[in-house]
Structure formats: structure tokens, C-alpha cells
Amino acid sequence: MKVTVNTLNKMAAEGRKISMLTCYDASFASLLEDAGVDILLVGDSLGMVIQGVDSTLPVTQEEMEYHVRCVARGAKRALVLGDMTFGSYQQSPQQAFANASRLIQAGAHMVKIEGGAYMAETTRFLSERGIPVCAHIGLTPQFVNAFGGYRVQGKSEDDARRIVNDAKVLAEAGASMVLMECVPSALAREITETVAVPTIGIGAGVDVSGQVLVSYDALGVYPGKKARFVKNFMADAQSIQGAVEAYVKAVQDKSFPAAEHTF
Numbered sequence: 001m002k003v004t005v006n007t008l009n010k011m012a013a014e015g016r017k018i019s020m021l022t023c024y025d026a027s028f029a030s031l032l033e034d035a036g037v038d039i040l041l042v043g044d045s046l047g048m049v050i051q052g053v054d055s056t057l058p059v060t061q062e063e064m065e066y067h068v069r070c071v072a073r074g075a076k077r078a079l080v081l082g083d084m085t086f087g088s089y090q091q092s093p094q095q096a097f098a099n100a101s102r103l104i105q106a107g108a109h110m111v112k113i114e115g116g117a118y119m120a121e122t123t124r125f126l127s128e129r130g131i132p133v134c135a136h137i138g139l140t141p142q143f144v145n146a147f148g149g150y151r152v153q154g155k156s157e158d159d160a161r162r163i164v165n166d167a168k169v170l171a172e173a174g175a176s177m178v179l180m181e182c183v184p185s186a187l188a189r190e191i192t193e194t195v196a197v198p199t200i201g202i203g204a205g206v207d208v209s210g211q212v213l214v215s216y217d218a219l220g221v222y223p224g225k226k227a228r229f230v231k232n233f234m235a236d237a238q239s240i241q242g243a244v245e246a247y248v249k250a251v252q253d254k255s256f257p258a259a260e261h262t263f
């Protein structure tokens with residue numbers, strides 16, 4: 001059965017954890033979904049893991065369309081989620097729709113937009129026109145220059161309240177899902193209890209509707225510095241398929257993320 005937004009809502013309502021990994025090509029799309037991954041994220045992390053640049057900022061709309069097309073060809077069951085690239089959506093809801101629609105035409109089923117409550121108008125513009133949106137809040141890597149690095153967000157009470165408000169406003173504006181990156185687990189739990197849509201965490205603890213990791217981190221392929229939330233599932237596996245199956249199982253039985261992976 002194909003994974004749709006309805007499937008995700010049902011899984012979240014029933015407490016069945018959603019598993020997501022990043023994916024950038026057709027062969028991995030097939031392998032990941034056969035191992036039980038529900039959502040394939042064509043992340044702009046491809047800048048780091050595929051292109052070897054040191055942030056997600058140089059990735060272009062055309063490059064994202066290419067990787068979405070590759071992944072969509074390999075995926076039969078999983079939901080394909082495409083990241084909106086830096087500069088492709090911030091100008092106006094119209095600009096966002098023009099570029100998001102191209103990702104949908106390339107085979108994405110949903111697009112992901114970084115940013116807080118101020119992205120509500122754009123989120124509404126897209127969702128009302130048939131493009132499901134995943135909000136990405138907390139550590140938004142496209143803000144690396146503004147944040148001064150990849151830092152945990154929402155540690156102060158003021159920041160925590162702002163991030164809860166971001167989640168609420170974006171869900172009310174029509175976001176189909178809320179992804180939270182690098183926030184304290186108590187905050188991620190509060191947001192999951194507050195919003196009506198499924199939540200996905202990376203470095204956000206176990207009390208969310210599902211988890212995501214960069215697949216190259218989960219398989220120990222990425223040579224860079226490892227963030228606290230990363231676990232290499234290849235370490236105890238005999239094959240890539242086995243490692244991905246172990247990831248899906250660990251997400252489902254809530255053994256991942258453990259305390260050592262959370263903030």
C-alpha cells in the first residue's frame with residue numbers, strides 16, 4: 001500500500017512510529033522502501049553528502065528536481081518528500097508555488113519548507129493549491145549564517161515558546177507535518193501533544209510521531225563530524241538492507257533515539 005498523508009495521520013493517531021531517511025537516487029529508493037522506510041526525504045543535505053560542499057545553501061532548484069526525479073523512479077510505496085532549496089521559496093508565496101510545483105511534477109508528494117510562523121502565508125498558499133507542506137522548525141540549516149553554526153535551538157524559555165508558536169501557526173496554516181531538528185526532547189514532546197499533525201524529529205528525542213536521519217549518517221558513509229543524534233546502524237549489520245531494517249525497527253520500538261542521541 002502506498003504511503004499517503006492519510007497513512008501518516010493514521011500511524012500518528014495509533015502511535016505507530018513513522019520512519020524517514022534521506023534518499024538521493026533510484027537504487028536507494030528501492031532498497032529503503034523494501035526495508036520498510038515510510039518516507040524518502042530528498043534533502044538539501046545532498047549538498048553535503050553528494051556534492052561535498054560545507055552547507056546546504058549552494059544546492060539549486062534544478063539539482064533538487066534532478067534528485068527528486070531519480071528517487072521517484074525508484075520508489076513505488078514510500079512517500080517522496082522534497083526539500084525546497086535556499087532561495088527557491090522565501091521571496092513570495094508565488095515564487096514558492098512555482099518551484100514547489102516543479103518538485104511535484106518531478107515526482108515529490110510533499111515539499112519541506114524551513115522557517116517559523118512567518119512562513120504561514122506560503123504554507124497556506126501551497127496547501128490550498130494541492131501541495132502538501134512539511135514545516136521544518138528548530139535548527140533550520142539554511143539559517144547557518146544567521147545562527148552562527150549548527151546549534152541546538154529552543155534551550156531558553158523564550159526560544160522554546162517561540163518554537164511552540166511556530167509549530168502551532170504552521171499546522172493551523174495547513175502544514176501536513178512538522179519536522180523538528182535539534183530541540184530539547186521535552187519541547188518536541190510538547191509540540192507533538194499540541195499540534196494535530198504528525199511530527200518528525202531529528203535530534204528531538206523519542207516523543208514525536210517519527211524519526212529522520214541522513215541515510216549517509218545512518219550507514220556510516222558520511223566522513224564529516226557526527227552530530228550527537230547520529231547512530232551508525234551499519235556497525236552491527238551484515239548488509240545495507242540489514243542496517244536500514246535495524247533503523248526502521250529501532251524507530252518502531254522506540255529504542256532509537258536513546259538518551260545519548262538527545263538534547
Ligand SMILES: Nc1nc(=O)c2c([nH]1)NC[C@@H]1CN(c3ccc(C(=O)N[C@@H](CCC(=O)O)C(=O)O)cc3)CN21
Nearest residue numbers: 045048049056141150151152214217222226227228229
Ligand atoms: N550528513 C549530514 N547530516 C545531517 O544531519 C545534516 C547534514 N548533513 N546537512 C544539513 C544539516 C546540518 N545538520 C547538523 C549538523 C551538525 C550538527 C551538530 O553538530 N550539532 C551539535 C550541537 C551543538 C550544540 O550543543 O548546540 C551536536 O553535538 O550534535 C547538527 C545538525 C543536520 N543536517
Ligand SMILES: CC(C)C(=O)C(=O)O
Nearest residue numbers: 022043044045083202
Ligand atoms: C536533516 C534533514 C531533516 C534535512 O532537511 C535534509 O536532509 O536536508
Ligand SMILES: [Mg+2]
Nearest residue numbers: 043044045083
Ligand atoms: Mg534539508
